[in-house]
Amino acid sequence: MLSKLASILKEAFTDEGGSVAANELLYHRAMAGLLCEVAGADHQVDAREESAKVNMLMSLLEIDEPEATQLVDSAKSDAKKSVSLYDYTDKLRQLDQPQRYALIKAMWEVAYADGVLDPLEDSVIRKTAELLYLDHALFIKAKLEAGSN
Numbered sequence: 750m751l752s753k754l755a756s757i758l759k760e761a762f763t764d765e766g767g768s769v770a771a772n773e774l775l776y777h778r779a780m781a782g783l784l785c786e787v788a789g790a791d792h793q794v795d796a797r798e799e800s801a802k803v804n805m806l807m808s809l810l811e812i813d814e815p816e817a818t819q820l821v822d823s824a825k826s827d828a829k830k831s832v833s834l835y836d837y838t839d840k841l842r843q844l845d846q847p848q849r850y851a852l853i854k855a856m857w858e859v860a861y862a863d864g865v866l867d868p869l870e871d872s873v874i875r876k877t878a879e880l881l882y883l884d885h886a887l888f889i890k891a892k893l894e895a896g897s898n
Contacts, residue, residue: 778820778823780806780837780841780852781806781817781820781824782827782831782836783852783856784806784824784859787856787873788870789828791865791867791869797862797864798859799821800862805858805859806820834873834880837877838881842881842882846883846884846887849878849881849882850883850887850891852881853877853878853881853883854894854895857895858895858898860895861895861896866896874888874892
Protein backbone atom coordinates (compact mmCIF):
# COMPACT_ATOMS: atom_id res chain seq x y z
CA MET A 750 0.00 0.00 0.00
CA LEU A 751 2.80 2.41 0.86
CA SER A 752 4.54 1.96 -2.48
CA LYS A 753 1.19 2.64 -4.16
CA LEU A 754 0.96 5.81 -2.06
CA ALA A 755 4.37 6.92 -3.29
CA SER A 756 3.51 6.33 -6.96
CA ILE A 757 0.15 8.13 -6.70
CA LEU A 758 1.80 11.09 -5.03
CA LYS A 759 4.50 11.25 -7.69
CA GLU A 760 1.82 11.39 -10.38
CA ALA A 761 -0.23 13.99 -8.51
CA PHE A 762 2.73 16.23 -7.85
CA THR A 763 3.98 15.97 -11.42
CA ASP A 764 0.54 17.10 -12.60
CA GLU A 765 0.70 20.14 -10.31
CA GLY A 766 3.87 21.37 -11.97
CA GLY A 767 7.41 21.45 -10.74
CA SER A 768 9.80 18.58 -10.47
CA VAL A 769 8.75 15.30 -8.91
CA ALA A 770 11.54 15.53 -6.33
CA ALA A 771 10.57 19.03 -5.21
CA ASN A 772 6.89 18.16 -4.96
CA GLU A 773 7.60 14.87 -3.20
CA LEU A 774 9.60 16.80 -0.62
CA LEU A 775 6.58 19.05 -0.02
CA TYR A 776 4.45 15.97 0.54
CA HIS A 777 6.97 14.43 2.94
CA ARG A 778 7.28 17.68 4.87
CA ALA A 779 3.49 17.96 5.12
CA MET A 780 3.26 14.51 6.69
CA ALA A 781 6.16 15.24 9.05
CA GLY A 782 4.54 18.56 9.93
CA LEU A 783 1.29 16.89 10.91
CA LEU A 784 3.13 14.43 13.14
CA CYS A 785 4.99 17.34 14.77
CA GLU A 786 1.72 19.23 15.29
CA VAL A 787 0.29 16.26 17.18
CA ALA A 788 3.37 15.81 19.33
CA GLY A 789 3.51 19.51 20.18
CA ALA A 790 -0.20 20.03 20.75
CA ASP A 791 0.05 19.47 24.50
CA HIS A 792 3.19 21.65 24.70
CA GLN A 793 5.13 18.71 26.17
CA VAL A 794 7.17 16.80 23.63
CA ASP A 795 8.35 13.54 25.13
CA ALA A 796 11.32 11.52 23.86
CA ARG A 797 8.91 8.66 23.10
CA GLU A 798 6.89 10.99 20.86
CA GLU A 799 10.06 12.10 19.09
CA SER A 800 10.97 8.48 18.45
CA ALA A 801 7.42 7.68 17.31
CA LYS A 802 7.47 10.53 14.76
CA VAL A 803 10.63 9.17 13.17
CA ASN A 804 9.35 5.59 13.19
CA MET A 805 5.99 6.56 11.69
CA LEU A 806 7.67 8.55 8.90
CA MET A 807 9.97 5.64 8.15
CA SER A 808 6.94 3.37 7.86
CA LEU A 809 4.64 5.75 5.95
CA LEU A 810 7.20 7.00 3.46
CA GLU A 811 9.49 3.96 3.27
CA ILE A 812 12.57 6.04 4.09
CA ASP A 813 15.57 5.44 6.33
CA GLU A 814 16.08 6.83 9.82
CA PRO A 815 18.47 9.70 8.95
CA GLU A 816 16.07 10.96 6.27
CA ALA A 817 13.10 10.69 8.66
CA THR A 818 15.03 12.54 11.37
CA GLN A 819 15.93 15.29 8.92
CA LEU A 820 12.26 15.61 7.89
CA VAL A 821 11.21 15.93 11.52
CA ASP A 822 13.81 18.63 12.12
CA SER A 823 12.62 20.55 9.04
CA ALA A 824 9.00 20.13 10.07
CA LYS A 825 9.71 21.58 13.52
CA SER A 826 10.96 24.81 11.97
CA ASP A 827 8.07 24.83 9.49
CA ALA A 828 5.59 24.41 12.35
CA LYS A 829 6.71 27.72 13.83
CA LYS A 830 5.62 29.46 10.61
CA SER A 831 2.41 27.50 10.08
CA VAL A 832 -0.85 29.22 10.93
CA SER A 833 -3.22 26.25 10.52
CA LEU A 834 -3.46 22.56 9.76
CA TYR A 835 -4.71 23.51 6.31
CA ASP A 836 -1.12 24.39 5.40
CA TYR A 837 -0.38 20.67 5.62
CA THR A 838 -3.64 19.03 4.61
CA ASP A 839 -4.00 21.06 1.44
CA LYS A 840 -1.03 19.16 0.00
CA LEU A 841 -2.41 15.75 1.01
CA ARG A 842 -6.02 15.83 -0.17
CA GLN A 843 -5.38 13.67 -3.24
CA LEU A 844 -4.71 10.64 -1.03
CA ASP A 845 -7.27 7.85 -1.15
CA GLN A 846 -9.06 6.61 1.98
CA PRO A 847 -6.55 3.86 2.92
CA GLN A 848 -3.69 6.34 2.64
CA ARG A 849 -5.54 8.94 4.70
CA TYR A 850 -6.28 6.24 7.23
CA ALA A 851 -2.58 5.29 7.46
CA LEU A 852 -1.64 8.91 8.11
CA ILE A 853 -4.31 9.42 10.77
CA LYS A 854 -3.34 6.15 12.44
CA ALA A 855 0.30 7.31 12.49
CA MET A 856 -0.84 10.54 14.16
CA TRP A 857 -2.66 8.50 16.82
CA GLU A 858 0.47 6.40 17.36
CA VAL A 859 2.46 9.58 18.04
CA ALA A 860 -0.24 10.92 20.38
CA TYR A 861 -0.31 7.68 22.38
CA ALA A 862 3.49 7.27 22.44
CA ASP A 863 3.93 8.99 25.81
CA GLY A 864 1.12 7.00 27.40
CA VAL A 865 -1.19 10.01 27.76
CA LEU A 866 -3.73 11.21 25.20
CA ASP A 867 -4.16 14.92 25.72
CA PRO A 868 -7.43 16.53 24.53
CA LEU A 869 -5.39 18.95 22.41
CA GLU A 870 -3.72 16.04 20.60
CA ASP A 871 -7.14 14.50 20.00
CA SER A 872 -8.37 17.81 18.61
CA VAL A 873 -5.46 18.14 16.16
CA ILE A 874 -6.03 14.63 14.84
CA ARG A 875 -9.80 15.11 14.62
CA LYS A 876 -9.41 18.37 12.69
CA THR A 877 -6.83 16.80 10.36
CA ALA A 878 -9.16 13.87 9.64
CA GLU A 879 -11.95 16.33 8.83
CA LEU A 880 -9.72 18.39 6.53
CA LEU A 881 -8.61 15.22 4.72
CA TYR A 882 -12.24 14.03 4.44
CA LEU A 883 -11.48 10.75 6.21
CA ASP A 884 -14.61 8.71 6.95
CA HIS A 885 -15.48 9.00 10.63
CA ALA A 886 -15.60 5.21 11.02
CA LEU A 887 -11.98 5.03 9.84
CA PHE A 888 -11.03 7.84 12.20
CA ILE A 889 -12.43 5.84 15.15
CA LYS A 890 -10.89 2.60 13.91
CA ALA A 891 -7.45 4.24 13.70
CA LYS A 892 -7.82 5.63 17.21
CA LEU A 893 -8.83 2.28 18.66
CA GLU A 894 -6.07 0.37 16.88
CA ALA A 895 -3.38 2.83 17.93
CA GLY A 896 -4.69 2.93 21.49
CA SER A 897 -4.58 -0.84 21.84
CA ASN A 898 -0.82 -1.03 21.10
